[in-house]
Amino acid sequence: MKNKKLAEASIQRSALCDLDRADPLATLRDQFLIPDNLLYMNGNSLGPLTALAQEKLSRAVSDEWGKKLIRGWNTAGWYDLPWRLGDKIGQLIGAEPGETVVCDSTSVNLFKAVAAALSLQSGRTKIVSEAGNFPTDLYVLDGLSRFTQDKYEVDIRARSDVINAINADTAVVVLTHVHYVSAEIFPMAEITQIAHDAGALVVWDLSHSVGAIATDLTASNADFAVGCGYKHLNGGPGAPAFIYAANRHHAAMRQPLSGWFGHANPFEFTDDFTPAGDIRRLLCGTTGVLGATGLEAGVDVMLTADRDAMFEKSKALSNLFQQLIEECSVGEVLEIRSPLIAAERGAHISYAHESGYAIMQNLVERGVIGDFRAPDNIRFGFSPLFMRYTDVYDVVEILEDILTSRTYEDDKYVATHSVT
Numbered sequence: 001m002k003n004k005k006l007a008e009a010s011i012q013r014s015a016l017c018d019l020d021r022a023d024p025l026a027t028l029r030d031q032f033l034i035p036d037n038l039l040y041m042n043g044n045s046l047g048p049l050t051a052l053a054q055e056k057l058s059r060a061v062s063d064e065w066g067k068k069l070i071r072g073w074n075t076a077g078w079y080d081l082p083w084r085l086g087d088k089i090g091q092l093i094g095a096e097p098g099e100t101v102v103c104d105s106t107s108v109n110l111f112k113a114v115a116a117a118l119s120l121q122s123g124r125t126k127i128v129s130e131a132g133n134f135p136t137d138l139y140v141l142d143g144l145s146r147f148t149q150d151k152y153e154v155d156i157r158a159r160s161d162v163i164n165a166i167n168a169d170t171a172v173v174v175l176t177h178v179h180y181v182s183a184e185i186f187p188m189a190e191i192t193q194i195a196h197d198a199g200a201l202v203v204w205d206l207s208h209s210v211g212a213i214a215t216d217l218t219a220s221n222a223d224f225a226v227g228c229g230y231k232h233l234n235g236g237p238g239a240p241a242f243i244y245a246a247n248r249h250h251a252a253m254r255q256p257l258s259g260w261f262g263h264a265n266p267f268e269f270t271d272d273f274t275p276a277g278d279i280r281r282l283l284c285g286t287t288g289v290l291g292a293t294g295l296e297a298g299v300d301v302m303l304t305a306d307r308d309a310m311f312e313k314s315k316a317l318s319n320l321f322q323q324l325i326e327e328c329s330v331g332e333v334l335e336i337r338s339p340l341i342a343a344e345r346g347a348h349i350s351y352a353h354e355s356g357y358a359i360m361q362n363l364v365e366r367g368v369i370g371d372f373r374a375p376d377n378i379r380f381g382f383s384p385l386f387m388r389y390t391d392v393y394d395v396v397e398i399l400e401d402i403l404t405s406r407t408y409e410d411d412k413y414v415a416t417h418s419v420t
Ligand SMILES: *Cc1c(COP(=O)(O)O)cnc(C)c1O
Pocket: 105, 106, 107, 108, 134, 136, 137, 176, 180, 205, 207, 208, 228, 241
């Protein structure tokens, strides 16, 4: 490595202190309970705990579950949670009220969304998706295809070839808006238009978009979408996910996980299934109230932030990270795997290094939490609600130290854990 040093970069830490002081979102950091001396760059994988979530969860356990017991369904707002919270998330993704509900996991919701889209597409037999999409999305499509005894062919194409696969046989196109490793963004409105022109529908996975970049389902004329509650929305480990369907599809769409919460009148306890007339037909069973309570707190905190400021700050943070890396020796050994322009990527960035796993382990031990994605990517998230500009500087400084001193080569950093 050459002698390019972070200390000699064009941006000084003191200037970043000034940026932090002037940051209109700075006070939001106080809402997050992040341990001292931890540089948390993994809000894109598991958002941190908010004071509001801690308070609401503890109240939900002690006062609601503990004292109200089953009365809580009516008196603590449990029954309404899926659509009340769905509409709050809807504000972040450009949905109209009544188009989004919270329930199940992203994987299960993807199954329901794709099946609902297929229910509107008789005669068409192809499902198109991207090679290298988030694995669960591809696994769910594989499962769905097998379950229908291969009635549907899943056509998985390289990113640049996805559009070419959309044709008159295509029933549904299933894409992740922001790629989980590279953070590349698919142009939502443009692809939706191409699909519609071919008579196909689109299911968008917004797991790395919601709370991370400006997303407008209505303006994009989107059909269906799903997304994750525990990443940028800070809902807590395993928080429920959400599912969206455009109003125009509600009356005709059907989905096969027809549980009682998707019934028009669950408490009539009839033998026959009559689907709810609205978005609720995408629900299946009883709401995981505690998980949804944590998610509602995370979303409530996010809704207090100015949305444009939030997305702009996240781009500024990732831009700063990229620039500092380029200006010191780290840039000579890490290869960027994300678009070079912040506006063209989501709120995370990936770099490749053959010892990526060990480097990340070493970073974690030094109090910098990002993550590793096989085969060789280290990934860093830029959450505008709690990250400071100086944090970015401090992370690059530690990274520079690890790479220069080669401490990551120690055997203890090479042993793999089951969750990466
Ligand atoms: C995180 C993520 C998921 C998560 O799915 P779960 O069912 O919550 O495990 C799904 N899709 C994408 C694109 C993701 O990034």
